[in-house]
Amino acid sequence: MGRSNWTLTAEALAKLLEHFSANREEAGRQYNLMVLKLTRYFEWRSRPAPEELAEETISRVARRIDEGENVTNLHGYFFSVARLVFMESVREDSTVPLDEIPELPADEVCVDEEEDERLSCLDRCLDQLPVESRNLILKYYHDEKRAKIDYRKQLANALGIPLNALRIRAHRIRIALEKCVSECLTHAA
């Protein structure tokens, strides 16, 4: 099955959401999560334009449901369709084999031309955080000479939370900071 000209209608989307959950709000959340999963899937599979491939996958699933196909395991069905789209994408595209990629020093990869602005935006975004969150994120990503796992375990003990909870909390704050910095850079541009 190649990419078709079928477009996702509102009715088809509604049917798709119903398959996620009877609760509209929960259905919306799961739909957005599925879009993210599909995008990451194609990205981690090193596919170019992972967002387009994710959109193609959603469109195919929604069309099947709209045409009356009985889908009992929606998440599994998405995975199957995503694999199909991936394989089609691989056939259509050619990527540079890994062993042909020159080994570059880390500091020559991802040269950040906006480093100063990014740093400035980060400082601004850090100031917007609650004190506790700011201290947590700075301590969490501080490079200790000892094993980081031991340092972070000590940090978790000091906060009175399990290590995994600390990891989740740090990830949440980091994502919020990344979004803040991205918006800051966009406005600066």
Add this chain to the structure above:
Amino acid sequence: MSDTEINDSAEKRYLLGMCTEEERNLLEEGFFADESKFKALEHAEDDLIDAFVRNKLRPKERRDFTAKLFSSDRLIQRVNFARVLAERADSSEVSKQEPVVATPRPLVSQSKAGTHWWENLFAHAVWRPALAASVVLIILASWVLISRWWQIRSETERLSTERAVLQRQKEELDKLALEQQTRNNESAAEMQREREHLAERLSALEEANRPSTPTNRLTAGFATIFLTPGSLRSGGGRSDLKLPPGTATAQLFIELERNDYPSYDASIKGVDNEQVVFSQRRLKPRKTGSGQVLVLLVPANRLPPADYNVSVHGVTKSGELESVQDYPFRVTQR
């Protein structure tokens, strides 16, 4: 475990593209179905990016990750962000301090799901001394209250016992008082009987001094008359009582024809005005040589010279009066 920021987890190998196809499909099927597995991959990506920025990846890992960057603008942005975050974290004074709780953690909002409120409470060192002091205070207050309650309870029991003892004493005293009253009544009755007995003896002594024939006899202060049944005021057999000046008492010896009653009432009445001048109740008859007599001792000033009548009534056992005899006599002054 090496000093890389993340261990050689399946997520790390997946992200670096180091898994077999079978492993990859298994992991992907997992994170499509399970949101928590997808989150684990996101966290693994964070760690991988940080390790790359810190130059802590193995050469092959760094190469594989670099290859990933070429195909993902998102990853590049994340790496650039991680770089400035690391720079700021390393330069921050806060991060250089040993990990301690800078501010008290809210007790409610940030508690991990599944922990109880008391676990969060005791987690904070700030609260522990206050809690310990509160517990000690509560224990002391409880001890004081219990001690006081015990004292009050003991006092109540003691008072109850005393009340019971006092009640018994009161009952005994009441009983004694009743007995004493009874004895007093008996004594009074005894004294009355004794007085009557003495009066009888006195009369008997006086009778013993009286001559055998009934005549008027004058003793010092006394005037005596003997009244018999059927006496007339005038003519032969009339009884006259002569009261010389200075006489204090008139003795009337009233002879009974028959002694049918346990006691007698006697009253002296003037013949002209029918006025009672003297009366006496519950008289006991006395035995004399001439028979049973009643003795009346009358103050002389009650008997001015005139004709009188002594009415004698017998008192039955039920207290009723029955007429026995009238005894007329005349009082004159010498």
